[in-house]
Amino acid sequence: MPTDPGPPLLYLVHRIPWPPNKGDKLRSFNILRQLAERHRVYLGCFADRAEDMAGAEHLGEWCAEVHVERLRPLPARLASLRGLLTGEALSLPYYRSAAMRRWVGEVVERADIRRAMVFSGPMAQYLEARVGLGNAVIDFCDVDSAKWTQYAEHRRGPMAWLYRREGERLLAFERAVALRARAALFVTAAETELFRKLAPDTSACVGVMQNGVDAGYFSPAHVFPEPWEQGGPTVVFTGAMDYWPNIDAVCWFATEVLPRLRVLVPGVRFYVVGMNPAPAVRALAAPDVVVTGAVPDVRPYLAHASAVVAPLRVARGIQNKVLEAMAMGRAVVVSAAAASGLAGEHGRDWLAAGDARAFGECLTALLAAPATGAAIGAAARRTVEGHYSWSAHLGMLDRLLDADGDGALPAAGAAGAPCPAGAPA
Known part of the structure; x- marks a missing residue:
């Protein structure tokens, strides 16, 4: 934690950002480090592997408080089928937890939290009654709804139908969230333009925040022994x-x-x-x-x-x-x-x-x-x-979350300012 941690901030992530050893964890972890520079971060997340639960101890370096819930994939998949009855995207009940909702409500009141950062669309469902989407920046990363539609193209029969349905219902949720959030971000200009094409009324609500890489850690200057015995290409x-x-x-x-x-x-x-x-x-x-x-x-x-x-x-x-x-x-x-x-x-x-x-x-x-x-x-x-410097790309979060700022998205890759808080979905 920085010496002057600044105002409190709620950070919700669908998968614990430790260890940062895969794509989404690398992004969510580097976002956490950026947020911790200017905020007291209250992190709420899920862990889908038992060994990842211990990550809370490591994340304490950047967080005022860490709340990790164990998410067991098989029961979560079964719970997600409730979406077939409610008409919603299956991804929402997959990540729905009464305990997480209670923690969010309690910590928001206790720490007087007025701003939130959300990593992955389904986690936005925890903001409705507390911080509110109008006070949150949503990092969708990718257009997940389009991913499910792509999956459908590689499937047949009932699974193809289920994936197409998920794509349609999740897009409706993503659109509603983007319209109401302080800002909605995607990892590339191509993903942003795809979302604008799929949900044209969000065109002014979304922007780009690219990925980065630690060029000091991943560097040809480091010398490693060959990891294989046999030579050849x-x-x-x-x-x-x-x-x-x-x-x-x-x-x-x-x-x-x-x-x-x-x-x-x-x-x-x-x-x-x-x-x-x-x-x-x-x-x-x-x-x-x-x-x-x-x-x-x-x-x-x-x-x-x-x-x-x-x-x-x-x-x-x-x-x-x-x-x-x-x-x-x-x-x-x-x-x-x-x-x-x-x-x-x-x-x-x-x-x-x-x-x-x-x-x-x-x-x-x-x-x-x-x-x-x-x-x-x-x-x-x-x-x-x-x-691809992490700090250069993630620095925009400081302005988007600034309580005194206008929340305008950066000119590069964006088409104006985000939608007003509380815009109708």
């Missing part, structure tokens, strides 16, 4: 491997791209680096496909990768895994979806591939010419240093 993917878009990405790459690559680049190996690999991911393991599971540090794998891939077919916003690889000075081949909103240029700072053939061609070129990969990696590092 290596292609690396990093990410939480129980997350469906990541599962889909590596399975697609292993079945559609890797067979082509084996012919063109003999001896190539594919490393899938990340915690909690799903059964479909573990099944990919082969002499030239290594599924590591959780590792203490992903940087050695990035540092010694011949190339890094992000072949996500379903992707929303800027991928932290891509920024981390770029910060490490690695050449990255991304899908069109993962390239959306990414600073830099194809062919100079990163390579984008639209299909399996293009992925194979890009990787073959990189692995055959290490100097080309090194040049792209160096350019990628410069792009990260110039465009």
